[in-house]
Amino acid sequence: MFGAPRALASLISGVENKDEVLHRVLTEIIRRDLREERTTTSERGVTQPSVDPARLDPFAYPAQDLKARTTHVVRCMICRASGTASCSVCSGRASVSCSNCGGAGRFRNPSTNRLNKCKQCKGTGQASCGNCAGRGNVPCTTCNGSGHQRAWLTFVETRRVSVVVQPQSPVALAHRQLTEPRLLRENDVAAFTVAVDRKAPGPLPLADLELDGRSAVQGATAGVDPRLERVAQQHYIQLRVPRRDVSYAMCGTSGVLVLSGHQLVGASTPEAKRPIRRRLFVWPILALFVSVCSAMPSSTTGRSEYFKDAAGATSLLWLGATVLAVLWIGGVLRIWGTGKGFKGLKRVEQVCLGLWAAALLAMAIVGVVARPSAEEIDQALAVGDTRRARVVLAALRETSDQTFVEAEDTILLAEANEAAGEERLKRLDQIAAHGRERSATAATIARAERLTEIRRLVADGHATDAEGAIDRWFAESWRGDPELAEERARAIDSRSSQCTDEPCRLTIARAANAAQGSTARAAAVERAKGKIVDVLVRRELGAEASGERLQALGQVGTLAEQTLAVLKDDEELQALAKEAKTWVNDEHAKVAAIGADEATLRALFPPLHSRSKKLSVALLEGSEVFFSFDAAGNCDGIYAVGPVGRRALHSPSWPADRILSQAVGHPATVKHPEKTGASSVTWKEGGVKVVARWRDEHLMELRIGDASP
Numbered sequence: 278m279f280g281a282p283r284a285l286a287s288l289i290s291g292v293e294n295k296d297e298v299l300h301r302v303l304t305e306i307i308r309r310d311l312r313e314e315r316t317t318t319s320e321r322g323v324t325q326p327s328v329d330p331a332r333l334d335p336f337a338y339p340a341q342d343l344k345a346r347t348t349h350v351v352r353c354m355i356c357r358a359s360g361t362a363s364c365s366v367c368s369g370r371a372s373v374s375c376s377n378c379g380g381a382g383r384f385r386n387p388s389t390n391r392l393n394k395c396k397q398c399k400g401t402g403q404a405s406c407g408n409c410a411g412r413g414n415v416p417c418t419t420c421n422g423s424g425h426q427r428a429w430l431t432f433v434e435t436r437r438v439s440v441v442v443q444p445q446s447p448v449a450l451a452h453r454q455l456t457e458p459r460l461l462r463e464n465d466v467a468a469f470t471v472a473v474d475r476k477a478p479g480p481l482p483l484a485d486l487e488l489d490g491r492s493a494v495q496g497a498t499a500g501v502d503p504r505l506e507r508v509a510q511q512h513y514i515q516l517r518v519p520r521r522d523v524s525y526a527m528c529g530t531s532g533v534l535v536l537s538g539h540q541l542v543g544a545s546t547p548e549a550k551r552p553i554r555r556r557l558f559v560w561p562i563l564a565l566f567v568s569v570c571s572a573m574p575s576s577t578t579g580r581s582e583y584f585k586d587a588a589g590a591t592s593l594l595w596l597g598a599t600v601l602a603v604l605w606i607g608g609v610l611r612i613w614g615t616g617k618g619f620k621g622l623k624r625v626e627q628v629c630l631g632l633w634a635a636a637l638l639a640m641a642i643v644g645v646v647a648r649p650s651a652e653e654i655d656q657a658l659a660v661g662d663t664r665r666a667r668v669v670l671a672a673l674r675e676t677s678d679q680t681f682v683e684a685e686d687t688i689l690l691a692e693a694n695e696a697a698g699e700e701r702l703k704r705l706d707q708i709a710a711h712g713r714e715r716s717a718t719a720a721t722i723a724r725a726e727r728l729t730e731i732r733r734l735v736a737d738g739h740a741t742d743a744e745g746a747i748d749r750w751f752a753e754s755w756r757g758d759p760e761l762a763e764e765r766a767r768a769i770d771s772r773s774s775q776c777t778d779e780p781c782r783l784t785i786a787r788a789a790n791a792a793q794g795s796t797a798r799a800a801a802v803e804r805a806k807g808k809i810v811d812v813l814v815r816r817e818l819g820a821e822a823s824g825e826r827l828q829a830l831g832q833v834g835t836l837a838e839q840t841l842a843v844l845k846d847d848e849e850l851q852a853l854a855k856e857a858k859t860w861v862n863d864e865h866a867k868v869a870a871i872g873a874d875e876a877t878l879r880a881l882f883p884p885l886h887s888r889s890k891k892l893s894v895a896l897l898e899g900s901e902v903f904f905s906f907d908a909a910g911n912c913d914g915i916y917a918v919g920p921v922g923r924r925a926l927h928s929p930s931w932p933a934d935r936i937l938s939q940a941v942g943h944p945a946t947v948k949h950p951e952k953t954g955a956s957s958v959t960w961k962e963g964g965v966k967v968v969a970r971w972r973d974e975h976l977m978e979l980r981i982g983d984a985s986p
Contacts, residue, residue, distance in 0.1 A: 278550060280557045282611055285534075287621070288525040295520045298472070300443045300493035301455060303512040308505055309335035309432040315351070317420055318427040324350045326429075335432040336507055347430040353420035360424035362417045364409035371413035372403040436509065441497040447535040447544035448518050460512055468538030473515035481511045490515060526614040528556035556610045564606050568599045571633075574640035578647050583672030587647035591640050598636035605630040649673050654684050663691045686715045693719070702726065727751075728760065735768045743768040759793070766793035779809045779836065780843040809850060812836050813857040827868065827880030834861035869942025870904070871965050871982045872911050878904055881939060897931040905984055914984030915940050918977070925975040933969075933976050940981045941965055947976060 282288060311333065326349040338346060352358040363369035374380030375398035382402040383392045394400045405411035416422035438458040442449050449455050454465045473490060475481055480498065483491045494513055501508060520537045534549040536542065543549065572595055578584040608626030615621055622630070649672040657666035666688045673681055686708050693704035705726075708719035727750045734743035747755050747765050755761035769789040776782045783805035790798040812833060840854035870881055875893065879885045882895040882902065893904045899920040907913045917936050919925040926933050937945045941963040950958045950971060957970040968980040 278545065278553055280553050280560075282527060282553075285523075285525060288527055288611070288615060289523055290526050290531070290615075291524040293522040293524070295522050297444075297446060297448070297518050297520055298489070299446065299448060299455070299469075299516045299518055300490060301461075301514045301516065302441045302443075302493050302497035303458070303460060304439050304441075304497045304501075305509040305511070306437050306439065306501060307507050307509045308435050308437070308502070310435070310505060311335055311430050311432050313428055314431055315354075315426045315428045317423070318350060318425055319421070319423050320350050320427070321423055321425055322350060323352060323425070330430055333430065334504060340431060344429045344431060349428060350425050351428045353417060353424050353426050355419040356417035356424060358424040360417055360420065360422040361414040362419075364406060364413055364415050366408040367406035367413065369413045371406055371409065371411045373406050375402055375404045377404075378402065439497065441493065443493050443496070447546045448520065448537040450546060451535065451537050451542040451544035461514065466514070466516060468540055468542070469519075470517040471514060472517050473513065475513045476510070477512075478510050480508045481513055486513065525552070527552040527612075528559060528610045529614040530555055531614070556607075560603075560607055560610055563610070564599075564603045567602045567606060568595075571595055571598045571602065571637060571640075574637055574644055578644050579672055579675035581668065581671045581675050583649055583668045584647060587643050590643050594636045594640045594643070598633050598640070601629040601633040601636065605633060648676060651681070651684060654688065658687065658691050661691075661695075663688060663695060666691070682711065682713060683715075686711060686713055686719075690715060690719060693722075728764070731761075731764050731768075735764060735771060738771060740768040740771040762793040766790070766795075766798065770798070778839050779805055779812075780839045783809060784843055806847075806850070809836065809840060810853060813840070813850075813853040827865075827877055830861055830864050831880050831883075833857055837861065866938060866944070867942060868939075869963075870912055870915060870940045871942075872913075874910055874912075875904075875906065878912060897936075898928040900926050900928045900931065902931075902936060903984070907983075912982075914980070914982040916981075916984040917979040924977050925972070926977070926979060927975075933979055936979065937962065937967065937981065947979065 311330070326347045328346045330347060333343075333347070335343070353360075356362050364371075367373050375382075375395060377397040378384045378395035380402040382395055382398065382400040384395055385391070386393045395402075398404050406413070409415050417424070420426050440456055440458050442455055452468065454461065473487075475485065475490075481494050483494060486494060490513055494511065497511070498508060518537050519539060519541070520535065521541060523534045523536060525532055525534065530552050532549050532552040533546075535544040535546060537544065574591075578587045578591065580588070605622070605626050608622045608629075609619075612618075612621035619627070619630075649669050651673065653669045654666045654673075657663070657669060670681060670684055670688060673679070673684075689704045689708050693701045693708070696704060702723055705719045705723035709716045709723060727746070731743050731746050734740075734746065744765060747761060747768075751758070751761055755765060766789045769785060769792055773782050773785040773789075776785060783802065786798065786801040786805050790802055813836065834857070837854040837857040840850050841858070844850045844854075865881060868877065868881060870878060873881070875885070875887070878893065878895075882897070882904075885893050885895045885904070887893045890910075891906050893906075895902045895904070901918050901920070903916040903918075904912050905914040905916075915936070917926060917933065919927060933947045934945065937947055943963060945962050947967075947969050948958050948960055949969075950956065956972065957968060959966070959968045961967065962981075965982050966980075968978075969976060970978040
């Protein structure tokens with residue numbers, strides 16, 4: 278058995294002599310079970326057998342005589358003497374579904390595609406069954422229609438062997454051959470002394486046996502059926518068995534091992550196995566408990582990277598201690614209850630116990646030696662190893678209740694000195710946010726480096742990046758810092774070189790002056806504003822009714838538009854810009870497009886695209902306006918039409934009246950047809966022919982002058 282002690286002799290507490298006598302009876306039994314057989318017959322009367330089957334002894338006759346004595350006529354068990362059985366085709370109904378119409382009673386005529394009555398079944402859907410000729414039954418196949426069968430009895434013979442061993446004893450467990458259903462050979466009983474050995478071809482004569490043997494044989498044949506069973510042979514053997522009951526103690530309990538036979542073979546009884554099974558159950562539980570307890574000395578170290586080597590050493594020691602514990606625990610459980618104490622342990626088990634204790638001590642020593650100290654952080658920083666310093670800091674926090682915040686700031690400052698850019702500033706900000714001893718120093722260094730970076734961006738012309746850096750790093754605090762405010766103002770000043778118009782320059786000058794005011798910046802604001810006012814008020818246009826004059830007029834209008842869009846918070850400039858815009862529109866309206874050159878038209882209808890020397894076109898919010906030119910290059914006709922698909926002239930900024938007014942150079946209105954149903958109207962406006970074509974209330978085309986595109 279697995280787990281049984283090798284040195285059983287050292288655990289024995291007592292031996293009891295229990296020699297016993299065993300009675301073994303082997304009985305071979307023949308059984309004959311009666312069975313009825315039947316066949317068909319033409320006879321129609323029931324007869325009785327010459328022998329009563331209920332009292333028949335199957336061993337009294339041979340098989341042929343038994344058939345002759347028990348043959349008789351009986352009713353058929355299938356048709357119950359009627360001679361007929363239900364038809365298997367129609368199930369006794371005498372009719373089946375008509376094969377011509379499928380049981381529907383009608384069929385579809387392929388010529389007319391109409392349902393016609395089935396002529397074969399006359400619309401019933403049923404036809405007479407051909408198997409039973411419409412009777413619903415057929416002759417019984419079991420009795421050939423006679424309603425009777427010839428029956429007789431026969432027997433089935435089987436043999437079995439039973440073995441009875443008395444008394445029931447652990448000896449039979451140790452010597453399995455005693456219970457095997459066979460005759461014993463000489464070597465099967467060599468371990469015992471044979472006192473009686475009797476064998477007979479039938480039942481053993483009880484008179485030849487002693488009282489114990491007679492009782493054993495009678496018990497073996499008690500279950501034999503006297504009518505159907507016979508004893509073919511019996512073998513009785515009486516054995517004198519040497520038996521020693523050995524008591525032993527292990528794992529705090531005792532067991533009894535039965536040894537029998539001349540070789541003292543052991544029997545695997547529950548009483549013999551109980552101490553072994555208890556030890557196998559307690560052993561792993563106790564080993565697991567000791568293994569968990571063995572890991573406690575290693576808990577003095579942590580799990581961070583600092584303890585990597587120590588953890589490896591303690592893991593090996595713990596593994597070795599676990600293996601050693603399994604060995605010595607098995608020995609302790611073996612001697613538990615024997616009263617021998619630890620002296621009963623084997624030499625190897627005593628060595629394992631000592632090595633296990635030494636491993637636990639070594640784990641505790643490793644835990645103490647591997648504990649970190651704050652001096653290690655200073656040593657690591659002294660050689661520039663910030664990573665090692667942070668590993669030590671993590672280990673200190675893992676094994677101590679202190680936070681070591683000053684040591685963390687020292688490491689962060691060292692890491693900041695090694696880093697660059699945003700990473701350096703991030704670490705400096707961490708130190709500054711702690712509000713401790715090194716926080717002020719870190720904040721000063723971070724501010725100085727950020728200020729240097731802002732100045733570099735301004736010097737390199739990256740004004741937008743410089744302003745973004747100020748907003749990101751200093752948020753609103755720069756407003757109370759003259760040094761930072763000056764750098765922001767310088768960054769804003771540098772953006773004025775990117776401006777293409779005076780409103781932009783004025784906006785930049787005002788923003789710079791708002792960031793950090795100065796006399797120079799205030800003067801710049803006044804200069805920029807003065808230039809805008811000068812243009813909007815003086816309105817110098819140059820030559821009268823020329824392309825250059827219209828170009829200058831456009832510049833005034835553009836400046837007015839820019840001023841209105843950009844300088845919305847300056848009421849003075851807004852008022853001047855509105856007046857200038859109105860004046861520009863009035864001046865534009867005085868210039869007639871008919872008779873003007875292409876340069877003038879470009880100023881009046883921006884943007885203007887040339888298609889050829891004689892044709893240009895302007896797109897005014899979806900409406901198309903075509904301009905034709907004479908040989909001298911002057912406009913002699915204008916044609917306006919709505920967008921493709923809709924075609925109606927509809928432009929919010931350039932309505933038809935404005936196009937006509939601009940064409941003739943004075944206010945004019947497009948006329949409607951006076952006659953009902955008319956679609957066009959023609960008239961002269963200032964000596965220029967005008968044709969307007971309408972559809973209902975929508976103006977579709979407008980022709981001014983010599984326009985025939």
